[in-house]
Amino acid sequence: MTLALENVTGGYGNLPVIKNLSFEVPDGQIVGLIGLNGAGKSTTIKHIIGLLTPMQGAIKIDGQTLAEAPEAYRQAIAYVPETPVLYPELTLKEHLELTMMAYDLDATATWPRVIEMLEQFRLANKLDWFPANFSKGMKQKVMIVAAFMTNARLYIIDEPFTGLDPLAVHDLLDLVELKKQAGAAVLMSTHILATAQQYADQFVLLNNGQVRATGDLTSLQTQFNLADADLDAIYMAMTREA
Amino acid sequence: MGTLWRTRLRQHQKQQFKYLQLVFNDHFVLVLVILVGALLYGYSQLVKTLVPAWWLRPLLALILTALLSFGQLATLVAPADGTFLLPQTSAFAKFLFKARRYSLLLPSVVLALGALASVPLLAVLKIDPLSGGLTLAAALIMFKDSDLWLALIRSYQGAWPIWLRRVSLLVVAFVSVTAALYWHPALAMVVALALDLTLRWRIGEHFAPERLDWLTLIANEDKRMDRLYRFYNLFTDVPGLSGGVRRRRWLDGIAKLIRPNHSHTWAYLYWRGFLRQTTYLGLYVRLAVVGAAVLMLLKTWWLAGLVGILFVYLVGFQLLPLAGAYDENVFAQLYPVPTTQRPRAFQHLTGVLLGLLAVLLAVGPALMGRWLIAGLVLACGAVFAGGFAYWYVPWRLQRH
Structure with a gap:
């Protein structure tokens, strides 16, 4: 069991945004985190990566919380944020080198893999540039390469498809699939429901900071009494409930 | 336009005052007082040993010319002006004239102080310190006045002769100040006065509203404010200023x-x-x-x-x-x-x-x-x- 949220309540200051969340992201599975704007997706992710501390409940990776084993916990996570976050004074090559240093990766073993990804994303000839001046999509690709070079056990990808060209979307999904086959857990928040339905093994539907439903598509169809409905129809049904 | 200028200026001054308070915090004032004291002491020691060598006059002129290049046209133009005030372009010249006059204030003080600081050197050069210093200050301020007119006219599009630019003005100032230090400070003042009057006489017709180059005007003011904030940023956090990055x-x-x-x-x-x-x-x-x-x-x-x-x-x-x-x-x-x-x-x-x-x-x-x-x-x-x-x-x- 890679990631487990147990009755997590949390938010900013004293105001709870997410209430009593419980769900799991098992090894070798892609879990789609689905919800409206403001449903609490990003807040949930911020709690998981450790930017926010839960007011109640516990978040565990391989049975340990961040407080119990800070470095092991952080080592286990790779994160692709919704908006690219880059160092203005580092070149592309230095961003990747820094990530290797931070995650204590062996440079000689990692670089060939990195170069392969860069070529896939058509960034290999820009190693000496400042990615801070790249376009939104190219920045997003840098974040993806930095995250997927690690040997993380859990990949957290926040709205990965905005700004990416269709080719890059497919390349990203291939990378995710590879990591999944290697046994990693993937949590992906998105609004692109068709893609989510196609690639995710399970879904967590968030509504007003609470888990409305979890499970695979068949299970969701039963829970919402909508036989043969696609994720889009289920999502619309959920929004009408409130 | 007069009201607009006054509100702009008030806002600007309020903000500058806020930052200046942060810049001149207690430590810094202390450091500055000691530093200025050390400099003045060093300078007074230096003056005692000086003899009117051949390089003294050009050097002094060079320093004064460098001081002259300090201070730019502060138009206080906001980026949105190019859109919102576009219909008011003809009336906007009045705003710019006020801005030009305001921009003269701070450099005048600096130049007057510069002239004051050169008084002991005038004595070394056997020039009457009082009248010499005063004439020199007047000449420098008039040169600055011309400089700001030039800066303003440059925001209007037109086929300006290639020599009509800041560098030429600074060269003229340097040469005339050097010459003035050889003969008499009044020489620099005469040159400055002639230049300033000619400029004012000839320049009026060029402020045609349709020629106002909003984009350059806004870009220049942006650059100026950016430099100013970067300076403040040395002392305190300026929100929204992401200090630049160079590859180096x-x-x-x-x-x-x-x-x-x-x-x-x-x-x-x-x-x-x-x-x-x-x-x-x-x-x-x-x-x-x-x-x-x-x-x-x-x-x-x-x-x-x-x-x-x-x-x-x-x-x-x-x-x-x-x-x-x-x-x-x-x-x-x-x-x-x-x-x-x-x-x-x-x-x-x-x-x-x-x-x-x-x-x-x-x-x-x-x-x-x-x-x-x-x-x-x-x-x-x-x-x-x-x-x-x-x-x-x-x-x-x-x-x-």
């Missing part, structure tokens, strides 16, 4: 000295930040050069030691914002790196940079052959650097 490939050799392994993650980041963010390295080099130059002039051992410590303190203080430079970056908090690594990396950076600064400062007196003072500056600077980096910095980082 030639410094990669230094950056590569940090071994790329897990335990140097933060050192890797901090050193590259120091070398490539425009704020830090430039400031470090400037203060090192100025400090070494000041120390070259000082012969009193205790004063030299004090000034050495002062410069180490100044630079150290300016390095502090770098500690928090990556707070906004999520990944800085996500890296699986021990939390103690970050403050330690920053302490090490400060220690190395300030230690090196002590060496650079000691080069000043060493060049003059004052080995004792050089050794003293080195020792004082190094001890202070160690204390700052390994005692003050951790305390300060903990407090924030």
Whole structure:
């Protein structure tokens, strides 16, 4: 069991945004985190990566919380944020080198893999540039390469498809699939429901900071009494409930 | 337009005042008072030894011309003006004239002070200090007036002759001031007056509303404010100012000295930040050069030691914002790196940079052959650097 949220309540200051969340992201599975704007997706992710501390409940990776084993916990996570976050004074090559240093990766073993990804994303000839001046999509690709070079056990990808060209979307999904086959857990928040339905093994539907439903598509169809409905129809049904 | 100018000016002044209060905080005022005192003392000692050598006149003229280049046209134009005030372009000239007159204020004070400072040198050159100083000040201010007219006319599109630019004005000013120092200061004043009057007489017809170049006007004001905020940013945090970054490939050799392994993650980041963010390295080099130059002039051992410590303190203080430079970056908090690594990396950076600064400062007196003072500056600077980096910095980082 890679990631487990147990009755997590949390938010900013004293105001709870997410209430009593419980769900799991098992090894070798892609879990789609689905919800409206403001449903609490990003807040949930911020709690998981450790930017926010839960007011109640516990978040565990391989049975340990961040407080119990800070470095092991952080080592286990790779994160692709919704908006690219880059160092203005580092070149592309230095961003990747820094990530290797931070995650204590062996440079000689990692670089060939990195170069392969860069070529896939058509960034290999820009190693000496400042990615801070790249376009939104190219920045997003840098974040993806930095995250997927690690040997993380859990990949957290926040709205990965905005700004990416269709080719890059497919390349990203291939990378995710590879990591999944290697046994990693993937949590992906998105609004692109068709893609989510196609690639995710399970879904967590968030509504007003609470888990409305979890499970695979068949299970969701039963829970919402909508036989043969696609994720889009289920999502619309959920929004009408409130 | 008059009302618009007044509200703009009030807003501008309110904001500048807010920043100036932060710039001239208690430490800095103290440092400044000591520094100005040291400079005046050094200057008075220097004047006593001066004889009217051949280079004295051109040098003085050069310094005064350099002062003349200080201060630009402050239009206080906001980027939105180009859209919202576009229909008012004809009336806008009035706003710009007011802006020009306001821009003359601060440079006039600086030039008057410059003329005042050159009074002892006028005495050395056997020119009557009182009348000479006054005429010189008047000439310089009139040159500045012409300079600002030129700056204003440049915001209007037109086929200006190639020589009608700032550089030519500065050359004329330099030549006439040099000549004035040989013969009589009134010469510079006559040239300045003639220039200013001609300019005003001929320039009026060029302010045709349809020629106002809004984009250049806005871009210039943006650039000016950016420089100003960058200056304030040396002393305090200016919101919204993301200090620039330069690639500086030639410094990669230094950056590569940090071994790329897990335990140097933060050192890797901090050193590259120091070398490539425009704020830090430039400031470090400037203060090192100025400090070494000041120390070259000082012969009193205790004063030299004090000034050495002062410069180490100044630079150290300016390095502090770098500690928090990556707070906004999520990944800085996500890296699986021990939390103690970050403050330690920053302490090490400060220690190395300030230690090196002590060496650079000691080069000043060493060049003059004052080995004792050089050794003293080195020792004082190094001890202070160690204390700052390994005692003050951790305390300060903990407090924030």
